[in-house]
């Protein structure tokens with residue numbers, strides 16, 4: 486199966502990035518190349534994109550999907566958190582915009598062997614970058630009950646975290662938990678049926694929490710924003726699409742901090758840190774997809790886009 490992925494809010498991405506001919510844009514989450522293709526079209530005839538993804542499959546698929554733009558796109562296998570190093574090695578000091586479309590793609594979710602989905606039986610993996618060692622299986626089978634509960638609570642906002650962690654540890658006594666469906670069953674049976682959420686699968690929050698930890702998603706996002714902003718030329722834009730409240734909170738807080746500049750305590754009579762504002766927030770509230778987009782692309786349902794301009 487190919488890396489079928491319909492880009493979320495493509496018109497909004499192109500609009501907020503202010504794509505134009507001659508521009509150089511970074512797509513930090515290349516995926517199947519959906520956003521990159523739209524950026525390249527909007528920046529004809531000679532705008533360029535550097536597309537980064539830490540998943541080898543995504544890179545291969547994007548190369549195939551972007552064949553028609555080959556002279557204007559460069560693909561890099563890497564983590565967007567390393568954006569400074571990646572661009573540094575390429576000798577690039579300034580770009581016109583950066584876009585991040587966070588999380589997993591439909592491709593990841595539909596491939597049972599990647600272990601992201603509770604709907605299909607697969608190994609408990611969840612690594613986006615398969616050159617990394619730590620899988621969800623290791624976390625689920627090795628961490629202590631309290632550590633597991635903390636992860637489910639903090640990164641899944643799961644109110645049944647303690648019960649789920651307890652059930653996992655109990656189940657481990659008879660053998661390792663190795664598959665996605667085994668874990669999903671344990672989660673389902675830890676939450677009383679009358680409290681099963683109506684709109685999502687009961688294991689959604691637990692799987693989200695594990696995925697965030699396996700891929701260090703929130704820290705990567707913070708690093709990408711803090712370092713990426715300094716690589717954008719004055720007037721260029723930073724656009725981020727997030728899919729759950731924890732990601733959106735990181736984007737909102739980092740953008741606000743970079744807009745504020747000074748980090749001195751409020752009761753200091755004058756600034757001692759010397760930090761100056763580097764961003765101006767463009768979207769006071771997050772931009773959300775239109776109802777018709779959500780109808781045609783259910784993945785867009787929980788998307789929130791925020792954009793800021795480099796001062």
Ligand SMILES: C[S@@+](CC[C@H](N)C(=O)[O-])C[C@H]1O[C@@H](n2cnc3c(N)ncnc32)[C@H](O)[C@@H]1O
Nearest residue numbers: 492514516517518519520538539540564565590
């Ligand atoms: C939602 S998909 C992007 C889809 C893409 N915008 C498109 O239109 O085809 C997210 C992609 O980002 C990649 N990704 C997630 N976190 C990453 C990170 N820290 N560094 C590099 N790539 C990352 C995933 O491997 C996945 O391919």
